[in-house]
Every structure is written in C-alpha cells, then in structure tokens.
Amino acid sequence: MAQVNGATGGNVPIAAAGPPPPPPTADTGARIRSLAACLADRYTGLNPALLCILSGSAIFAADLSRALPFEHTIHYARASSYVGTASSGTITLSGVDGAELADRHVLVVEDIVDTGRTLAALSPVLGGVGATSVEVVTLLDKVEVAKVSGVPPVNYVAFACPNAFVVGYGMDINGRLRHLPFVGVYKE
Secondary structure, three states: OOEEEOOOOOEEEOOOOOOOOOOOHHHHHHHHHHHHHHHHHHHOOOOOEEEEEEOOOHHHHHHHHHHOOOOOEEEEEEEEEEEOOEEEEEEEEEOOOOOOOOOOEEEEEEEEEOOOHHHHHHHHHHHHOOOOEEEEEEEEEOOOOOOOOOOOOOOEEEEEOOOOOEEEOOEOEOOEOOOOOOOEEEEO
C-alpha cells in the first residue's frame, strides 16, 4: 500500500480511514506571508503578472495571490514532464502564448524546483514574449539536486525540500493526492 509521510512525521496509509494529519498551516501560511512581504518590496506599484505553472502550483499560487498586498494579474501555463514518480526528461509547455506578458514584470510561480528543466524550457519562451523582467518564486526547492544548464535564478523560495518525491498541497502522483492539505513524502 502506498504511504505518504505527512506533516506530523508519521506514515499515513493512503487508504486509511480517519482524518489526515493536521496541515502545517501556521508554518506554510507564515512563510507565504513572509514571501508576500518580500515581493511587496519589489513589486508594489508595478502590477506584475503572476504566471502560475499548472497544475502543481495552483494551490500555492492562490494562497500567495491572496497574501500579496498589491495589484497583480494571474495567468496560467501548463508544464508537464512526469510519468509516475519519474521525469520523462521532456517538458511540454502550453498556455504562455495566450498570456498577456509583453512589457510586464512576470513572476513565475512554481510548486517545486527539482532539476530546473521546466524553468530552463520556460525561460526562452518568456524572453520571446517581451516581458520586462522575469523572476521565480517557488514553494519548494530541492537544493541538493543538480540543476540543468539554462535554469534562471530562483529568486524566492518558501522551503528547501529533500531529494524525495513529494505530494500534497497541489503536487501529485499521476493526478492523485493533490488535495492533501500538507506536503508529504510519497513512498510506494
């Protein structure tokens, strides 16, 4: 049976009855508010475009958007590369062309930066749409994982993440477990 090592540190069987462990809402919420304060120093008065990379960053992007004390717009792009718990190594991008990002400050909102392949693939695309500036904010950064070449700097990081496959808070395994109110390590 698959398990998720949850916020309380214990293994939670996926099919188990009963409520999941309590989410780390105080820690996560406080960290998102802290990121929002940092972003306010940089973006107040600039009306930046948040570019939410679907589907994993949707929950983080929504929470971050609500915490930002300045006007901004939200746009969505889809990037996919995972099959199960392994990356295929090929990034498929869609939705950037339709976003109104020309002459805008763009803040890319990611759920997790692993090898950086998604950001490396996205960087030239954003350069081609004429964004004024591009910065990256992520919920999780796997700092121990080597990044591919061409990865732009990750400017704002909520939490460092161990080199493990994680689910919850928008991140999934084959479309499952996004709904978990915490981030947990997935174990088969």
